Amino acid sequence: MKKPIISSILPAFTLLLASPLSARTATWQGTAGDGKWTTTANWADDTPPTELLDAIFDTTVALTVDLDGADVIARSLDVTTASTSGRTLTISGDGSLTLASGNLTKSGTAGLTLASGLVLGASGEWNTATAVTVTGAISDGGEGHGITKTGVGALSLYGASTWSGGFEMAGGSVQIYHNAALGTGTLKLTSGTTLGFNFNGSALANAIELNGTTTDWRMGTAAGLGREVTLSGAITGTGNLRTRGGAGTWRFTNTINLTGSLQFTASDTATTGAYTSILSAAPTLTNNIRLGLDDAAASFNLLFDQAGAYGGFTNITVLANNARNTIAGTHDTGSVTLAPTATNGIVLNNTANNPDGAANFATLHQAATTRIDKRITDSGGATPVPVFINATWQQVDAAATAAANTAGAAAYTTWTPTGVVEFAATTGNTYAGGTTVEAGTLRVTNTSGSATGAGAVLVKTGARLDGTGIIAPTGAAGIRIADGATLAAGDADSPGTLRFDGGGTTAPLLTLDAGATLEFRLGSPGVGDRIDLWSYTAGDLVFSNNTVNILDVGGLAEGTWTLFAFYADSGSDVSVVSGILSGLTLGAGLEAFSASHFVYADNRIDLVVASSIPEASTWLWVVLPGLLGIALHQRRRHPRL
Incomplete structure (x- = not known):
């Protein structure tokens, strides 16, 4: 028996009604003149948006739409703002706007500000060709909905949001102004995207997943910012993580597992100040950790704040900038052991353009040790890199910087290390710039070669040189123990x-x-x-x-x-x-x-x-x-x- 035609086409017709092709729209006209979303007369044909109707705004003038305390809904939000004066569409007021599909589209030249609460009714795409600012909180009722950001426009998120399905950056840039601005789900970043951090205080707890080649993370420098960002979620994926922007401190308190590298750098060579990156756990990388920026005037610090072994990456490459870069353990007791997988575990880049560049290996606390298990070498350039042991370094003081409330300026703390730095590479080190022990102890425990490379060694007043290793200077270099310094032998536990x-x-x-x-x-x-x-x-x-x-x-x-x-x-x-x-x-x-x-x-x-x-x-x-x-x-x- 043949089925009736109507019964055959009904499922397809039903599917068509549910598809985007059949979606209808509600267009804002503002005819009533009160600027309220809930006033029916403000919408074309007196038809406001519903869960099946997209809210359309196409305006060339500044416009504020008031939710007037109501919880309203639209299938999606589609905004076109054209204005040579940069005027903005603002949706504000008590109440909330639910996007049933989760979608938002922004085109045109002027901005869009969403100041009311925003609710996701489904996972959706936010396609932003131009700037969108969300100052209200975004939620999803615990339904696990997410946002995918596409388009080249900038998205700024200010609210303490709770949506749980994650946030994927597939284009443009995102500036976050609250540690909970991205909800509670996973943050996914693709190549060429930029993520800006502009908040003080608590950590960003989201798990982070990289997908691509390189993503840029930038430190905000606006007035009132302390310039310290803590990331407490695990970081995984494929690609290079690159920190840039203004001077400040990045704290990574969870694991990092990347098919790629960590690049702790700056935006340009003219930058000054101190750029600090702190690791609390050993990263697992297929490539290296890069510290610094060639020809920059700034200093760069790589700090390890928990005792333990740090390996799982090829090496640490210190770039040839015109300041002293520091690699240090800031743990209270015990040992931080740096054990990259490559034989040349720490590479000091040196060029003729960087006569003032230097490397500093340090341990902050007297009862602690920072042990370097692999060879320290230089890149063989025209100007050897001098090495310092326990020289001071500077770090942005977050509280003082925030209190100063001055855009672009930072206050600094100077750290004076007093602990033990141990050069433990079995075959010694091969850098040629000489070694100055400023404070604390340099302990050498190599069994061949020269622990301090080819250059001279100076142990300054109050500092100490000891160990069971070998020091073999060359040329006209020698070892000098200054007035007030101490020379000893043996390791930490026994004579030698x-x-x-x-x-x-x-x-x-x-x-x-x-x-x-x-x-x-x-x-x-x-x-x-x-x-x-x-x-x-x-x-x-x-x-x-x-x-x-x-x-x-x-x-x-x-x-x-x-x-x-x-x-x-x-x-x-x-x-x-x-x-x-x-x-x-x-x-x-x-x-x-x-x-x-x-x-x-x-x-x-x-x-x-x-x-x-x-x-x-x-x-x-x-x-x-x-x-x-x-x-x-x-x-x-x-x-x-």
Whole structure:
């Protein structure tokens, strides 16, 4: 039996009625003159919008439409505003506007402001060719509806919104002025989009998903903004995350997992101030972390505020700007370990255009350590990058900046680090710009190469150099311990040997200025700190009546400990004569051993820990070999003597 024709076409006809092709519209005319949405006469044919009728506004003059306390509905909102003077359509007043389809279309040259509450009746597309501002809150009744932003126009969101279906940026830019402006769902960003942050206080909690190549995140600099943004949601996806805009602080307190890179940079080279990025968890990236901007005058800081291992990315590349960039741990205790996957874990870019650029490795708190497990190198450019340890750095003070209430200006806090920085790359580092230890401790624990690269090392007043590694300067570079600085050996937990290799330098290898202090930990016989000097020649070690302090690590008794050992090679050939007969003074730590003293032998300097003065014959047998060695050395150098 054949079906009736009407019954055959009815489902298709019903589908057609429900499709956009059959959608009808309600067009604003404002005939009543009161500007109220709820006045029927303001709409063409006295027909206001409904869940099946789109609200159409096509105006060339400034216009404010008042909801007048009512909860109104339209299938969608379609606004065309043409005005050479930039006049705006504003929908305001108590009440709310529900978009049944979730769709909004904005074209024309003037703006659109939605100041009333906005309710999503479905997930929809907001196609904005020109500017749209939403100052009211957006909600969806917990139905899981979302917004997809298309078009090149800027969208500004101010409200504390609660819609839960997420926000997808597929075009243009979005400026957010509240930490809840994007509702509670996932924020999705595609390539070429720009996201601006313009709020103080609480964190943006949305999960964030990147889809594409690069998205720009910009810090707002308007008056009253503290210039600090905290992102507490997980960040995932494909693409590069790039922070730009004004100087300020970005805090990432959750995980970051990207097929791409992190690029902590600035908008242009003329920018000044301090740009800070803080990571609380180790990012997982297929590429690197880029810090800075070539030729910029600003400084850039990469901080790690929780103890733990940070790897899962290829390296940290520090770009060649004209200021000092800082990589630091700001954790209270324990260790931050930087362990990128590439052998060259930290690359310092250097060019002839950046003579004032420098790198600073720091640990803020005295009880904490920042350990760098992979090689620090430079890009081989014309101007080597100098390295500082625990130099000060500046960071925008959010509270003071907000209180100053001045557009474009920022107040700063200066941080003074005092902790331990450990250079732990097994094969050492290869940067060539030299190392200055400003404060705290530089600990070296490499087993080959040179922990401080090829350049000179200066340990300044109040700072400390220790460890079990090797430092091997080249050219005319050497190691200098300044007045008020401390040189020690061993690692954090136990005594050990620190080595200096003079095979590559023509300068004195190790110089201790007057007022510089030495520290050695001693325990039971055979347990103690020691300093070895490799490829030693006379004059490589310079003392200036320096004080030696002793720390008892348990079991200290009378006996002899070698404090300095001299080698003709890398630790085995002892056929050298140091030429040193004095230069050290006992300080604190051996008060119970009042007869302790130094013995300056040919190839070592020993400390004899004793409670009483030995017999004269004993002194003679200890000192005689050293005197004989010096005499023979002098005879070889001056055969006519």
